Amino acid sequence: MAAARTLRIGLIPGDGIGREVIPAGRRVLEALPASLNLKFSFVDLDAGFETFKRTGSALPDKTVEILKKECDGALFGAVSSPSTKVAGYSSPIVALRKKLDLYANVRPVKTTAGHSTGKPIDMVIVRENTEDLYVKEERTEETPNGKVAEAIKRISEKASSRISTIAGEIALRRQKIRDVAPGSSFRTSPMVTITHKSNVLSQTDGLFRETARKALAAERFSSVEVEEQIVDSMVYKLFRQPEYYDVIVAPNLYGDILSDGAAALVGSLGLVPSANVGDGFAIGEPCHGSAPDIEGKGIANPIATLRSVALMLEFLGEEQAAAKIYTAVDANLDEARFLSPDLGGKATTQQVLDDVLKRL
Amino acid sequence: MAAARTLRIGLIPGDGIGREVIPAGRRVLEALPASLNLKFSFVDLDAGFETFKRTGSALPDKTVEILKKECDGALFGAVSSPSTKVAGYSSPIVALRKKLDLYANVRPVKTTAGHSTGKPIDMVIVRENTEDLYVKEERTEETPNGKVAEAIKRISEKASSRISTIAGEIALRRQKIRDVAPGSSFRTSPMVTITHKSNVLSQTDGLFRETARKALAAERFSSVEVEEQIVDSMVYKLFRQPEYYDVIVAPNLYGDILSDGAAALVGSLGLVPSANVGDGFAIGEPCHGSAPDIEGKGIANPIATLRSVALMLEFLGEEQAAAKIYTAVDANLDEARFLSPDLGGKATTQQVLDDVLKRL
Ligand SMILES: CC(C)[C@H](C(=O)O)[C@@H](O)C(=O)O
Numbered sequence: 201m202a203a204a205r206t207l208r209i210g211l212i213p214g215d216g217i218g219r220e221v222i223p224a225g226r227r228v229l230e231a232l233p234a235s236l237n238l239k240f241s242f243v244d245l246d247a248g249f250e251t252f253k254r255t256g257s258a259l260p261d262k263t264v265e266i267l268k269k270e271c272d273g274a275l276f277g278a279v280s281s282p283s284t285k286v287a288g289y290s291s292p293i294v295a296l297r298k299k300l301d302l303y304a305n306v307r308p309v310k311t312t313a314g315h316s317t318g319k320p321i322d323m324v325i326v327r328e329n330t331e332d333l334y335v336k337e338e339r340t341e342e343t344p345n346g347k348v349a350e351a352i353k354r355i356s357e358k359a360s361s362r363i364s365t366i367a368g369e370i371a372l373r374r375q376k377i378r379d380v381a382p383g384s385s386f387r388t389s390p391m392v393t394i395t396h397k398s399n400v401l402s403q404t405d406g407l408f409r410e411t412a413r414k415a416l417a418a419e420r421f422s423s424v425e426v427e428e429q430i431v432d433s434m435v436y437k438l439f440r441q442p443e444y445y446d447v448i449v450a451p452n453l454y455g456d457i458l459s460d461g462a463a464a465l466v467g468s469l470g471l472v473p474s475a476n477v478g479d480g481f482a483i484g485e486p487c488h489g490s491a492p493d494i495e496g497k498g499i500a501n502p503i504a505t506l507r508s509v510a511l512m513l514e515f516l517g518e519e520q521a522a523a524k525i526y527t528a529v530d531a532n533l534d535e536a537r538f539l540s541p542d543l544g545g546k547a548t549t550q551q552v553l554d555d556v557l558k559r560l
Numbered sequence: 561m562a563a564a565r566t567l568r569i570g571l572i573p574g575d576g577i578g579r580e581v582i583p584a585g586r587r588v589l590e591a592l593p594a595s596l597n598l599k600f601s602f603v604d605l606d607a608g609f610e611t612f613k614r615t616g617s618a619l620p621d622k623t624v625e626i627l628k629k630e631c632d633g634a635l636f637g638a639v640s641s642p643s644t645k646v647a648g649y650s651s652p653i654v655a656l657r658k659k660l661d662l663y664a665n666v667r668p669v670k671t672t673a674g675h676s677t678g679k680p681i682d683m684v685i686v687r688e689n690t691e692d693l694y695v696k697e698e699r700t701e702e703t704p705n706g707k708v709a710e711a712i713k714r715i716s717e718k719a720s721s722r723i724s725t726i727a728g729e730i731a732l733r734r735q736k737i738r739d740v741a742p743g744s745s746f747r748t749s750p751m752v753t754i755t756h757k758s759n760v761l762s763q764t765d766g767l768f769r770e771t772a773r774k775a776l777a778a779e780r781f782s783s784v785e786v787e788e789q790i791v792d793s794m795v796y797k798l799f800r801q802p803e804y805y806d807v808i809v810a811p812n813l814y815g816d817i818l819s820d821g822a823a824a825l826v827g828s829l830g831l832v833p834s835a836n837v838g839d840g841f842a843i844g845e846p847c848h849g850s851a852p853d854i855e856g857k858g859i860a861n862p863i864a865t866l867r868s869v870a871l872m873l874e875f876l877g878e879e880q881a882a883a884k885i886y887t888a889v890d891a892n893l894d895e896a897r898f899l900s901p902d903l904g905g906k907a908t909t910q911q912v913l914d915d916v917l918k919r920l
């Protein structure tokens with residue numbers, strides 16, 4: 201037998217329920233069957249608003265350094281946003297995405313056969329993760345009429361092309377899985393929908409649109425249908441016809457908004473994973489926030505984190521291990537015996553986790 | 561009897577189904593009962609992509625001039641967006657909002673007692689209408705790594721304060737109507753939800769948030785509950801809990817997106833009106849687009865336009881006339897005998913209009 205591959209994973213629980221779900225993510229990695237020939241080592245890392253209050257930095261240099269030098273991937277929980285402006289504080293996950301050049305934020309949203317609140321959904325939102333308004337270049341001026349603040353929205357050909365290519369590749373990969381396991385989805389062909397607002401932002405979103413069109417016109421994407429949707433219509437159609445969509449590619453901010461919208465359609469943000477993906481590195485991150493209302497109660501839904509673990513593994517090339525976790529999670533949802541309160545159940549984080557582990 | 565008030569209304573059908581619904585808007589004004597002591601005169605005005613193709617300008621100076629000099633209000637249909645970039649073309653409605661300083665875009669979204677596809681909804685989105693990314697200040701640079709485009713997002717204290725004050729006033733006005741007619745809504749108290757993304761955009765959206773908080777803390781809004789929601793969560797909650805919301809105030813782009821999201825919840829964009837409101841001037845505008853797929857078939861839903869007419873009248877101080885139209889429209893929907901295809905019915909634009917006119 202070949203030597204086991206060992207992956208070193210940084211664990212960044214962050215704030216609030218991040219501290220309750222990230223340990224569940226670690227557990228599922230530890231519980232993967234030995235037959236996969238995969239080993240994991242872990243390193244605990246700091247980031248978040250609590251870290252900021254303690255150290256004056258929401259993302260200590262050491263965290264970034266260890267991720268860069270030692271780790272193959274990481275899991276990020278959630279961070280609290282201060283309820284009023286706090287000088288010097290800025291979101292560590294946004295900074296992390298930039299510092300590690302994690303240029304794609306991949307957010308699959310799907311219903312399972314047995315667990316659905318409405319229409320069947322099986323889509324993935326591929327969100328550009330480094331630019332747009334997230335460059336956070338802002339300034340404020342005092343004028344005779346009061347303050348005026350400006351922010352830069354930056355869209356580059358390079359980032360738009362890169363993210364669109366990834367979207368195309370994800371569409372192809374999803375189709376390959378469907379071809380192998382035709383029962384695994386109600387979808388039958390690959391499609392990428394380009395989202396933008398080029399009717400108002402002709403240069404920035406126009407560049408995104410044009411570049412995406414060009415990238416997706418490449419020969420290897422010839423089997424992928426390509427269409428586009430203006431962002432406001434996209435939200436409308438997402439809600440009216442979610443079953444229509446396969447892969448949605450969008451600039452950073454629209455991707456942020458669309459993924460929350462899609463999450464609402466499957467019943468809970470507690471189900472939706474994401475991966476922040478760069479070349480050879482991936483951070484799994486549940487889409488939900490730090491949820492101060494349920495913090496400390498032990499009832500946070502760990503599913504989004506477990507799926508984020510699987511997604512991270514996928515992008516680290518461990519598709520078999522990922523598939524194991526997806527299947528176990530889907531079975532938990534389909535049986536619907538151990539569901540957390542956000543899904544109308546009564547199970548604790550631990551009980552949901554145990555039920556998934558038992559199915560691995 | 562006092563002399564009748566005469567209002568001069570500019571009619572700007574624009575493109576596509578705009579040309580089918582704006583005539584319906586005119587008809588409902590002409591059909592208002594004489595007892596209201598209101599008269600109307602009309603002037604046909606050009607704007608839109610067709611106008612651009614014909615004249616080289618999507619918004620001829622003459623249209624703006626006549627609106628400014630002669631008119632009390634206007635109705636705007638819809639404009640087509642060219643499917644590829646067209647040099648020199650830019651959206652006439654965005655320009656109109658700025659040129660006439662129509663600083664508030666008011667978009668009520670509600671279900672009627674009898675016509676609802678899900679949860680009861682009675683909210684209004686109050687969208688800032690002059691700045692944010694809609695200032696359209698963009699530039700593109702060629703770099704060694706390809707093109708890089710930038711757009712300015714501008715948020716001013718002045719515009720943020722003005723729009724928040726209007727949101728508060730609308731919340732109070734809605735409550736007054738509910739107090740007089742308690743059966744008219746399931747809502748029982750006024751609330752304003754401030755939407756922003758200040759966790760990323762601390763200066764621009766931070767300024768919006770802070771200014772809105774300040775404006776809504778004014779003594780006369782003491783009965784109005786004020787809360788806030790980050791825009792991605794806002795879309796999530798809008799889909800999950802639409803019945804919770806009363807008045808939502810948002811910067812321009814978020815308001816654009818949220819109003820399409822809310823429209824999806826009531827079953828069709830064809831139901832949702834808007835008014836572009838400035839000091840002493842209002843343009844009614846259905847929220848839907850030019851709908852090239854159904855153009856020329858005579859089946860466009862006129863309801864969004866009829867409600868936009870009512871909304872325009874409200875902001876011109878003619879609340880009684882507005883109420884007449886709202887009541888007739890609600891009765892049409894509740895009876896559900898003459899519904900257009902977007903609502904699952906078979907009625908033509910003309911049949912829906914006739915049914916509403918008969919109830920005036
Ligand atoms: C917390 C916040 C900065 C973040 C974002 O806007 O990207 C979050 O909403 C997300 O989607 O991961």
Ligand SMILES: CC(C)[C@H](C(=O)O)[C@@H](O)C(=O)O
Nearest residue numbers: 399400432651653654816847
């Ligand atoms: C057509 C477009 C420029 C416009 C906007 O973005 O404001 C439309 O979507 C709207 O909501 O009125």
